[in-house]
Amino acid sequence: MKRVFSGVQPTGNIHIGNYLGALKQFVELQEENDCIYCIVDMHSLTLPQDPKLLRKNILDVAALYLAVGLDPENSIIFVQSDVPGHAELAWILTCNSYTGELSRMTQFKQKSKGSESAPTGLFTYPILMAADILLYDTDVVPVGNDQKQHIEITRDLALRVNNRCGETFVVPEGRFLKAGARIMSLDDPTSKMSKSAENVHSRISLLDDANKIKKSIMKSTTDSEGSIRFDIENKPGISNLLNIYSAFSGMDIKEIEKKYEGCGYGTFKKDLVEVVVEAISPIQQRFHEIRNSSELVSILKDGGQRANAIAEKTMKRVKDVFGLGI
Ligand code: AQP
Secondary structure: OOEEEEEEOOOOOOEHHHHHHHHHHHHHHHOOOEEEEEEOHHHHOOOOOOHHHHHHHHHHHHHHHHHHOOOOOOOEEEEHHHOOHHHHHHHHHHOOOOHHHHHOOHHHHHHHOOOOOOOHHHHHHHHHHHHHHHOOOOOEEEOOHHHHHHHHHHHHHHHHHHHHHOOOOOOOEEEOOOOOOOOEOOOOOOOEOOOOOOOHHHOOEOOOOHHHHHHHHHHOOOOOOOOOOOEOOOEHHHHHHHHHHHHHHOOOHHHHHHHOOOOOHHHHHHHHHHHHHHHHHHHHHHHHHHHOOOHHHHHHHHHHHHHHHHHHHHHHHHHHHHOOOO
């Protein structure tokens, strides 16, 4: 049985990219693995947060975890800041990382936009993510394709410490979905769909109602060619919509191209609205039931205790290796 770890930031607007790139895989993996799923609230502090909204968003992500099908009997579901080992290990890893390797992270470059006043936490984000993963002796990390670089730096850090100090960490592997692994923005299909983009029609949030979904899909950027075929280079908008259609319907891209041969973009988009709404309605229904139940907080508390028990063992080992404490 393999140890699986992953997390989602409670920054609101969880979208279909987060679902297809991450949450859906979480559910698939829980039957045959020892899974730990975290709500990474400390990561969200890399950009300013409203404290009240952050609390609400933490519970929203927890309810979404359960609504998509995570089973707290099977998987450990918890909030990152409930386990002190994440911050402790992050500092030890920080001291074993290089500023050069962190400077190469594309997510940092994109989010900091070259500004000197970008928060330092944005720069060291990959180290906290490495700590999250290494703290639980993780074998497999299911994430979206956008996280490839961060998984690489986690592996580099684990190998570096193992080489310097002897076997300390399990070296994890990323698990990236092939089809539709990277869902792109609906208004700019050359950048990834994101929670923080200003335009609400650039994404489909998992909690959007049918009207909003319809508006966003119908408005989505395509091209003037008018034929429905997959071609990322020349037709990134239609290719992204085909990816979304395929991921939610289970149909092959080729099959979908055939089905819509000779049809206009309007017909295809209307059908896509139906496919998406049908797929996410049951998740929304479960979300609303769970979000208001008293069980939610006890599931997170229990998960925090179970996660802490594992983390404390790792931290004891790591502190011994580095000669920390007495
Ligand atoms: N567009 C995407 N396509 C596929 N997977 C995606 N993920 C994010 N965006 C896409 C995957 O979702 C998981 C959780 O993401 P996160 O909460 O850790 O943060 P993120 O990657 O920073 O997500 P966003 O949505 O892009 O938020 P902002 O706008 O705040 O940056 C990860 O596994 C990620 O790969």
